[in-house]
Amino acid sequence: MTVDYADYVDAGEAVDQGALSGKVAGGEVAPPVVAGVDYERLLNAREEPQNWLTYYGAYNGQRYSPLDQINTENIKRMVPAWVFQAGTTGLIAGASTYSFEAAPIVVDGVMFLSGWDGWVWALDAKTGVEIWRYKHAVPFDVSLCCGNVNRGVAVAQGKIFFVTANARVLALDATTGKRVWDKTYGDVRAGESATVAPLVVKNMVIVGSSGGEFGVRGHLDAFDLETGEHQWRCYTVPKPGEPGSDTWPAEGEAWARGGANCWVTGTFDPETNLLYVGTGNPAPDFDGGVREGDNLFTDSIIAVDVDSGQIRWHYQCTPHDLWDYDSIAECILFEQDGRK
Numbered sequence: 001m002t003v004d005y006a007d008y009v010d011a012g013e014a015v016d017q018g019a020l021s022g023k024v025a026g027g028e029v030a031p032p033v034v035a036g037v038d039y040e041r042l043l044n045a046r047e048e049p050q051n052w053l054t055y056y057g058a059y060n061g062q063r064y065s066p067l068d069q070i071n072t073e074n075i076k077r078m079v080p081a082w083v084f085q086a087g088t089t090g091l092i093a094g095a096s097t098y099s100f101e102a103a104p105i106v107v108d109g110v111m112f113l114s115g116w117d118g119w120v121w122a123l124d125a126k127t128g129v130e131i132w133r134y135k136h137a138v139p140f141d142v143s144l145c146c147g148n149v150n151r152g153v154a155v156a157q158g159k160i161f162f163v164t165a166n167a168r169v170l171a172l173d174a175t176t177g178k179r180v181w182d183k184t185y186g187d188v189r190a191g192e193s194a195t196v197a198p199l200v201v202k203n204m205v206i207v208g209s210s211g212g213e214f215g216v217r218g219h220l221d222a223f224d225l226e227t228g229e230h231q232w233r234c235y236t237v238p239k240p241g242e243p244g245s246d247t248w249p250a251e252g253e254a255w256a257r258g259g260a261n262c263w264v265t266g267t268f269d270p271e272t273n274l275l276y277v278g279t280g281n282p283a284p285d286f287d288g289g290v291r292e293g294d295n296l297f298t299d300s301i302i303a304v305d306v307d308s309g310q311i312r313w314h315y316q317c318t319p320h321d322l323w324d325y326d327s328i329a330e331c332i333l334f335e336q337d338g339r340k
Contacts, residue, residue: 030122030131033108034174035158039202042156043270052106055152055197060333061267082128086115102152103197112155112174114197116148118164122177132177136164144193145213151265152197154205156225161205163194169207169223181228185209185221192216197265199275201306204231206275208262215257215283220266220275222309232309236260236279236297243311244296247319254291259283260298264328269340274303274312276331285324294319299327 037053045053049066056063070078098116105112111125118136123129142165154161159180160172167186172179185207186192191214199206204222212218218236223229237258238245248255259282266277282291282298299318302311317327333340 028132028176030110030175031108032158032175033110034155034160037107037156039156039200042200051108052104054105054154055103055199055265056267056330059268059270061330062332062334084121084123084128084130086119086121098148101149105153105155107155112153112160114150114153114162116150116165120153120160120162120172120177122160122174134172134177134179136168136170138165139188142166142188142193143191143214145191145211149195151195154198154200156200159225161198161200161225163196163198163207165193165195167192167194167209169194169198169205169221169228171205171225171228183223183228183230185223185230186211186216190214190216196263199265199268200225201268201275204306206266206306208264208266208277210261210263212259212261212280212283213285215259216261217256217258218261218279220262220277220304220309222306234304234309234311236262236302238296244314247294247296249290249292252290257283258291258295258298260300264330266304267331267333268306269333271340272303273306275306276333277302277304278326278328278331280326280328281321281324286322288320288322291320295321299325301327301331
């Protein structure tokens with residue numbers, strides 16, 4: 001059997017390893033392990049230490065695993081169990097970097113992993129054998145400020161969610177890798193892109209935009225995980241008349257190109273119903289002369305109502321940033337002495 005790889009890419013279909021090599025693959029359908037992943041399981045993800053159901057392992061962002069089979073005594077004996085070779089995966093125009101930055105998701109023995117340039121794979125987590133792969137066709141001339149990377153996927157209700165370099169968010173069938181829905185949430189020709197690992201909260205897939213170095217207005221977006229219908233958008237630079245707009249020049253439209261992108265996954269507290277997100281640098285990065293003021297909500301931690309997309313409070317780490325510091329590190333949630 002011979003298969004034209006371009007047919008798969010153009011159709012936005014899953015591509016299995018056997019098809020790429022001209023042979024029929026034995027296992028191109030994954031077991032339906034993601035079908036049972038719902039909001040309740042994500043809320044209690046720490047109770048499944050054998051799995052890694054969401055980007056940080058749990059909503060609180062702690063990345064902590066209670067598994068103790070590997071410890072300080074035996075860590076020195078660790079050796080690779082398997083190696084997955086992604087193969088040739090293509091390039092984009094212009095100077096860039098290509099590397100894996102994704103945190104794999106593991107659900108009952110199946111690993112889901114994303115790569116640069118629109119790739120997603122389902123692997124047997126025990127053996128590293130590829131089950132299926134998906135390739136999203138990213139235009140060759142997409143401009144990326146900071147590397148052709150992707151930070152991971154999210155899973156829920158039988159679907160895999162990920163974003164692409166040309167500012168799209170997609171849902172795939174977790175068993176076959178076939179596309180379920182595909183939505184655009186940024187203007188790639190204006191310099192917007194997407195690299196964030198989505199976060200599933202309730203019935204929504206929440207993603208953020210990239211591209212602050214190119215003078216775009218940052219935003220968070222939420223989509224219905226079943227249909228892809230857009231639920232809300234939260235701009236991270238206020239327009240005139242909105243709270244915080246007085247921290248931008250009154251004349252001109254510096255706010256419309258202000259940056260403050262959310263390109264790292266947020267954390268979520270179900271008790272407060274707030275999503276905590278770090279925002280990036282203002283634009284232009286190093287020249288503050290055209291953007292006098294503190295430039296909210298750049299370089300900030302913002303707390304966003306997950307149902308409405310409204311910013312409830314903020315803390316700005318670097319007012320009027322002139323050094324490209326960002327404030328994009330993870331917002332880790334914890335309690336100490338009774339205080340959240």
